[in-house]
Amino acid sequence: MEEKNITNKVAIVTGGSRGIGAEIVKTLEKTGYSVVLNYNKSKEIAGSIAKEYQNVYTYQADVSEPNSVKELFDYVYHDFGRIDLLVNNAGIDLIKTINDTTYEEFDKIMKTNLYSAFCASKEASKYMINQKNGQIINISSIWGVVGASCEVAYAISKAGMDAMTKSLAKELGPSNIRVNSIAPGIIDTDMNNNLSEDEKKAIIEEIPLERIGTTSDIAECVLFLEKNKYITGQIIQVNGGWNI
Numbered sequence: 714m715e716e717k718n719i720t721n722k723v724a725i726v727t728g729g730s731r732g733i734g735a736e737i738v739k740t741l742e743k744t745g746y747s748v749v750l751n752y753n754k755s756k757e758i759a760g761s762i763a764k765e766y767q768n769v770y771t772y773q774a775d776v777s778e779p780n781s782v783k784e785l786f787d788y789v790y791h792d793f794g795r796i797d798l799l800v801n802n803a804g805i806d807l808i809k810t811i812n813d814t815t816y817e818e819f820d821k822i823m824k825t826n827l828y829s830a831f832c833a834s835k836e837a838s839k840y841m842i843n844q845k846n847g848q849i850i851n852i853s854s855i856w857g858v859v860g861a862s863c864e865v866a867y868a869i870s871k872a873g874m875d876a877m878t879k880s881l882a883k884e885l886g887p888s889n890i891r892v893n894s895i896a897p898g899i900i901d902t903d904m905n906n907n908l909s910e911d912e913k914k915a916i917i918e919e920i921p922l923e924r925i926g927t928t929s930d931i932a933e934c935v936l937f938l939e940k941n942k943y944i945t946g947q948i949i950q951v952n953g954g955w956n957i
């Protein structure tokens with residue numbers, strides 16, 4: 714692999730091929746970052762984003778596998794020489810009662826949503842501690858904050874991310890590394906394709922701002938956190954007021 718001549722700050726976005734992650738990738742690139750877009754299955758979509766955005770570089774890795782996460786970070790450090798921002802965004806959901814949730818499904822949710830973020834944060838923090846600078850943003854969920862009926866595994870994984878956010882903010886703050894969560898409410902992405910129009914309408918009725926969120930609502934919050942140098946250890950809820 715050739716070392717790239719990078720002068721920009723470098724961000725890694727896990728699960729950057731679709732939905733919220735893809736919007737974060739594009740937004741960071743537009744603000745001057747070189748962005749490593751990690752994807753798992755959506756090779757074509759990832760490639761088309763990289764084609765359109767000059768400073769986006771794709772890397773395939775299943776982040777639920779620690780060895781793949783390590784390879785991703787080895788690639789980034791080797792080719793880019795720095796890591797300024799990690800966005801732990803890759804995630805899957807599971808809508809099932811606790812009785813219907815198998816141990817294998819529980820493991821898969823934990824490995825994809827939480828273990829991946831732990832491994833990526835472990836790898837990133839090595840570099841960030843040396844740099845004495847860096848930032849980690851975890852995309853968690855409203856369900857990690859308030860709990861979710863029939864999404865117990867998902868909610869546990871997201872609450873775990875928020876606990877990691879607060880713990881790492883304390884541990885890494887002295888190294889000038891900020892760690893925050895963004896906990897979205899309902900956002901218009903493929904993840905909610907299972908909802909019928911009537912179900913969406915019912916949800917909107919519960920949201921004070923009377924709409925489903927957009928991927929830009931989340932990407933703008935990433936930019937806000939990226940800019941503000943005195944926020945760490947916070948769970949920023951971007952949900953239209955759904956949980957108040």
Ligand code: NAP
Nearest residue numbers: 728730731732733752753754755776803804899900902904
């Ligand atoms: P999405 O549209 O389903 O996209 C999920 C992304 O995660 C895809 O880019 C996918 O990549 C990637 N991914 C999944 N498993 C992966 C793995 N093992 N390794 C690497 N990448 C993987 O979902 P989304 O709505 O944008 O969700 C993004 C994050 O926001 C998730 O963590 C989700 O829990 C959270 N969130 C979403 C909502 C919502 O309402 N949409 C609400 C709260 C929180 P490939 O396609 O390449 O496999």
